[in-house]
Amino acid sequence: MFVVTSAALLVGMGLVMCRALLGPTAYDRVLALNNIGTKTVVLIAVLGFLNGRPEFLDLALAYALINFIGTIAVLKYIEYGDLGADSRPDGAVPEGFRPGARSDGSLPDRGAT
Amino acid sequence: MNRAVWLWGILFALWVVLSWHFTTLLLGFGVATCVIAVWVAMRMGTLDRESVPVHLILRAFAYVPWLVWEIFKSNVRVARLILAPRLRVDPSIVHFFASQRTDLGRFIYANSITLTPGTVTTGIVGDDFEVHAIVQSEIDGSEENDMNRRVTWLEGEAAP
Amino acid sequence: MEQTVTVLSWALLLGGAFFLLTGSLGMVRLPDVFTRMHAAGMTDTMGAGMIVVGLAVYNGADLVTVRLLLILAFLWFTSPIATHAVAKAALSGGLRPYTLGGVGAAADGGGGARDDGAESAEGGVPS
Numbered sequence: 001m002f003v004v005t006s007a008a009l010l011v012g013m014g015l016v017m018c019r020a021l022l023g024p025t026a027y028d029r030v031l032a033l034n035n036i037g038t039k040t041v042v043l044i045a046v047l048g049f050l051n052g053r054p055e056f057l058d059l060a061l062a063y064a065l066i067n068f069i070g071t072i073a074v075l076k077y078i079e080y081g082d083l084g085a086d087s088r089p090d091g092a093v094p095e096g097f098r099p100g101a102r103s104d105g106s107l108p109d110r111g112a113t
Numbered sequence: 114m115n116r117a118v119w120l121w122g123i124l125f126a127l128w129v130v131l132s133w134h135f136t137t138l139l140l141g142f143g144v145a146t147c148v149i150a151v152w153v154a155m156r157m158g159t160l161d162r163e164s165v166p167v168h169l170i171l172r173a174f175a176y177v178p179w180l181v182w183e184i185f186k187s188n189v190r191v192a193r194l195i196l197a198p199r200l201r202v203d204p205s206i207v208h209f210f211a212s213q214r215t216d217l218g219r220f221i222y223a224n225s226i227t228l229t230p231g232t233v234t235t236g237i238v239g240d241d242f243e244v245h246a247i248v249q250s251e252i253d254g255s256e257e258n259d260m261n262r263r264v265t266w267l268e269g270e271a272a273p
Numbered sequence: 274m275e276q277t278v279t280v281l282s283w284a285l286l287l288g289g290a291f292f293l294l295t296g297s298l299g300m301v302r303l304p305d306v307f308t309r310m311h312a313a314g315m316t317d318t319m320g321a322g323m324i325v326v327g328l329a330v331y332n333g334a335d336l337v338t339v340r341l342l343l344i345l346a347f348l349w350f351t352s353p354i355a356t357h358a359v360a361k362a363a364l365s366g367g368l369r370p371y372t373l374g375g376v377g378a379a380a381d382g383g384g385g386a387r388d389d390g391a392e393s394a395e396g397g398v399p400s
Contacts, residue, residue, distance in 0.1 A: 001286055005324060008290035012297035012316065019300045019309070027306045027363040034355050035300065035313045038348060039293070042321045045344060049328055054337040058131070061344050068351035075362045130339050181322075188292055188319040191311055195299040203373050204308050227353035230314040233307070234353075235360040245360065245370060247311045 002050040009043045026078050030071060037067030116165045121151045163217045169267060176267045180225055183260065187229040194248065205249040206235065209242040209257050218268035225260055232257075278330060285327030293320030305371035306363050310356050317352035321345070 013036050020032035041064045048056025128143040154160050162168065194201060209226070213219045223234040226244060231251070236243035246252045292315055299312025325345045329338045 001283055005286045005290050005327075008294055012293045012320075015294075015297035016300050025306060025363070025366075025368060027359055027366065027368065028309065030362075031306060031309060031313055031356075031359050032300060034359070035297075035316055038317050038321055038352065041344065041348065042293075042324050045325060045328060045341065049331070054332075054340075057337060057340045057344065061131075061340065061347065064344055064347045064351065068347075068355055071355045072358055075358050079362050079366065127343075130336070130343065133336055184318050184322075188315055191299070191315055192292060192295045195295050195302060195312060200302065200304075202303065202308055204305075204370055205372055206370060223357070224350075224353040227314065227356050228318055228349065230311045230318065233310050233314070233360055234357055235307075235364055245307050245310075247308055 002046050006043060006046050006050060009039050009046065013039050013043075030074050030078070033074070034067065034071040037063070037070070041067065116160045116167065117151050117155060119167045120154060120160065120165050121147050124150055163215070166217055168269065172267045172269065176263060179263065180228070183225075183256070184229050187231045190251070191230040191247065202247055203249045204245065204247050207244050207246050207249065207252055209244055209254075209261070211237075211240045211242055212261055212265050213240075213268050214265075215268060218264055221267065222261060222264040225264060226257070278333075282327045282331035285323045285330060289320050289323030289325075289327060292316065292323065296320055306368060307360065307370040310360060314352070314356055317348060317356075321348050 016032045016035045016039070020029050020036070023029060041060045044056050044060040044063060048054050048060070124147040125143055128147060129140075132139055132143065134140075151160075154164070159165075211219055211222050213222055219237060219240075223237060223242065226232050226234045226242065231247050233245045234242055235245050296312045296314075296316035299315065300309050303309045303312055322345060325341050325348075329341045332338050332341070
């Protein structure tokens with residue numbers, strides 16, 4: 001049954017790859033890429049069972065995290081053209097923004113939470 | 114302080130599950146790593162109700178099964194839509210009201226909406242959610258009201 | 274007992290494969306990026322979820338099952354955030370959702386990240 005599941009995963013990846021190649025916008029491609037990544041995670045897990053090597057699950061776990069970060073990174077690059085950009089287009093810090101401030105606006109007492 | 118202990122416990126459990134080696138050296142590395150992580154979180158001031166929401170754990174056990182059932186139902190609905198020979202999509206942007214009082218509650222509600230296929234949260238302004246729905250006419254608000262009520266219950270008392 | 278476990282894991286794996294293939298078909302069939310997100314959400318939630326739970330049922334209660342459920346938790350936490358990020362980026366990039374009225378294409382002069390100038394409502398109005 002693992003063979004059937006992996007075949008379904010591969011066919012699904014092929015279909016989504018068509019969408020990644022067809023486009024038409026960059027967002028379609030990113031979405032397809034993210035989807036292929038999710039399928040890859042599941043495929044790694046299924047292949048681990050197919051080969052009787054459950055250690056593959058660690059790879060799947062790592063890939064799940066990399067896939068998410070990769071999607072966000074590509075989206076940020078598309079939107080700002082620069083991975084190091086401030087997340088606001090004008091680079092402005094919103095008024096009253098203090099790193100680490102609590103929701104009521106007070107700064108935490110360092111070390112004595 | 115309580116939350117620091119909770120966070121340390123969760124991180125260390127993750128370490129043990131992922132490594133599953135019980136030599137003194139590796140367990141010691143695990144303890145030290147988790148202590149450093151908790152210390153950094155403390156210095157960043159992120160040990161609050163939002164970042165370490167341990168007060169939700171008990172209620173989450175009731176919420177998650179309901180959410181999974183909702184996800185299953187809407188999956189079947191979208192699957193029928195896609196497999197129908199004639200594509201009957203009627204997408205549009207609809208607006209939902211969110212009654213949660215904290216950002217964490219709104220985050221959970223928005224993610225629950227996105228997790229159920231057929232609705233994707235595209236923007237949040239205050240308590241107004243902008244949601245893209247694949248079939249406008251199927252959104253009568255009753256299901257979303259139900260989900261909204263449950264997330265508000267899950268959230269519990271609002272943060273001070 | 275053993276037979277029940279086998280049948281249950283079979284059912285879960287095949288059900289997951291069904292939702293996965295349907296979602297992939299939706300990615301090809303649906304008219305624009307916003308509607309495709311619903312299909313992508315289908316593979317991320319029920320497709321991946323049922324397959325991973327099926328593997329866990331097949332495996333029985335041990336460490337591997339805990340890791341499988343950990344993978345599922347990560348997937349279910351990250352997938353709505355990624356979907357929302359795509360939706361938000363597409364909206365701020367000037368794309369407007371396809372509607373039955375045929376508005377489909379990008380806003381005037383928006384452009385954004387459209388990379389080959391094709392209509393975003395490619396596939397046109399469903400027949």
